[in-house]
Amino acid sequence: MIVKHLNDIVNTKNDIDAETWNSRRLLLKKDGMGFSMHDTIIKAGTExxxxxxxxxxxxxxxxxxxxxxVIGGQTYPITPGVLYALDGHEKHLLRASKQLRMVCVFNPPLTGAEVHDKDGVYPLEAEIQ
Incomplete structure (x- = not known):
């Protein structure tokens, strides 16, 4: 059984602070769940x-x-209770008019070493150097 608390992750190497977002990485590949789970903050006024x-x-x-x-497609509002799934690898712009707090699940799971490239892509684990 895995038991973690967000307070144990904040201000550690698994608390990634980027320019427009902050990802607290709760479960990673090493946890063996087959997915990763993140408590993510999207900073207000960002895109x-x-x-x-x-x-x-x-x-x-x-x-x-x-x-x-969605680039070349629709725009959807995000408020508490909304779920969206990027099952088609959609390229998108994420905007926060007020700070967003989201629970994010990735498959394949992230290792924790991923960084967005210029196109907003996380590399596959094999591509991480």
Missing amino acids: TLIWYRNHVEAVYCIEGEGEIE
């Missing part, structure tokens, strides 16, 4: 280009307000 070309992601909003714009 982030993301394209999980190598992963699928499900996101559940628990706090805040914003929107996701």
Whole structure:
């Protein structure tokens, strides 16, 4: 059984603070669950280009307000209780009008060493150097 508390992750190597977001990585590949799970903050007033070309992601909003714009497609509002799943590797813009707090699940699971490239892509584990 795995038991963790968010307070045990904040301000550690598994608390990744980027320019527009902050990802507290609760479960990673090393935990052996077959997915990774993250408690993520999207900073208010920001826009982030993301394209999980190598992963699928499900996101559940628990706090805040914003929107996701699929490049070349629709824009969807994000408020508490909204879930979206990027099952088609959609390239998108994520905007937070108020700070968003989201629970994010990735498959394949992240190792914790991933960094978005210029296109917003996380590399596959084999591509991480």
